[in-house]
Amino acid sequence: MTTEPGRPRLSPRKRQRIIRGVQYAVLAVAFVALLLYADWASLAQNFAQPDVAGQMLPDLFTIALKNTIIYSVGGFAFAFVFGLILALMRLSTVGPYRWIATLYIEIFRGVPALLVFLMIVFLPLALPGFDVPFGTYGQAILGLGLVGTAYQAEIFRAGLQAVPKGQTEAARSLGMSASRAQFTVVIPQAIRIVIPPTTNQFVALLKDSSLVLFLGVSGEYVELTKFGNDLASTHANATPILVAGLTYLIVTIPLGYLAGRLEKRKGTNR
């Protein structure tokens, strides 16, 4: 380099301005290309037909969204309870408990959720005379719960391990038994710690509830995805799928935002 030190050809500020200009230019070109080449009439025809969307009401909310929420909340409650039990097993000093918990978690985190739902369809074949209680609701909640349990267990394990050891020691030194110390001191704190990741886990579960589609449900049992897909077939038009997608977002975006808020609050509280 022949440039004198301290006198670069471009000042850093000027360089910064040029880079910023290029970034905006690329964006503008992409946008113009999209406007010119997209077939807007065809897109609107296929994805955003107001009259097709209008026909989705009120079932969109009274049946589809309602069922999505029932399946998700049910599966979540299942996962919360059994996830906590599994996490405690995973941290147990009794070897076989640890092994069983680890095996379960590895299996259900390792296979696609869809596979679990397909298995549930075949349960009555494998166990003659056995029916999942509460019919479709039971099957859906079982499927979501089995998968959710594995993830929730790992969340709880991290939460339980995040409670300082001194908490158990203080409880034990006051004469509490090991299990009483767990239930009065450690678990309540662990639950607080896991609220943000658990909220995210609920969002994941809510999206997985679309897999209920593969249980072969119909009528009053359909959830958002099945509902949208069926109507899309009927009308040979994708608008219902788009509307179903927007309906998911009505629930998932606020929840994601809430999880972020809770995470931040935890950071300032400690």
Added chain:
Amino acid sequence: MTHAIEIKDLHKHFGQNEVLRGIDLTVDTGQVVCVIGPSGSGKSTLLRCVNLLEQPTRGTVRVRGVEVTDPDVDLDAVRRHIGMVFQQFNLFPHMTALQNVMIAQQRVLKRGRREAEVVARDNLEKVGVSAKCDAFPAQLSGGQQQRVAIARALAMNPDLMLFDEPTSALDPELVGDVLAVMRKLAEEGMTMLVVTHEMGFARQVADRVVFMDGGGVVEDGPPDQVIGDPQHERTRAFLHRVLHPEG
């Protein structure tokens, strides 16, 4: 006469690391014994062996005649009568100060809610934080937290109290409040085993001072002797470092 605490030939290994190498120590009822020594000398481990937060490798610990190192002993019952105060306070962060002091009374001693609350308020008043009953630990200063922790232990009507460096995590200006509470307890005749770096407190309040180094007891005697006129070179060197940190 049975001693409040009687420790015989106590050994503790952490893997290859021998932290306690044959400790003999007695504390009589009503006595205040301060344990001093450099970090890593095994002071805290010794204290934690008294209520079996650490399981000794070998040796016996008797508390008021009951051998707590006996594998058949009901540890929860033993610990109920031994108050413990930690360096990091270890208050339960999800409970208010009052609930912190009530919970073990209700769950362990099976006291009714009303009785537990009366006892809790009395003890919080005694340590000077009755104005903070409804505050959560995060809203309290370190000194206040530690005093709540003392109240929590006292509410169980312990026969003796163990203090594990109770002022080491405190800002200097908050140390005095906690020491004042401990001094009051000592004057009331509470049996206390205190691991501390507060030489002034040890000198004024302790009946005996024990100097530990390298996992053993080097010197054990009245404070004027151990701190005022130490017999061992190691004690002298340690005290010099503590009292004249800048040489």
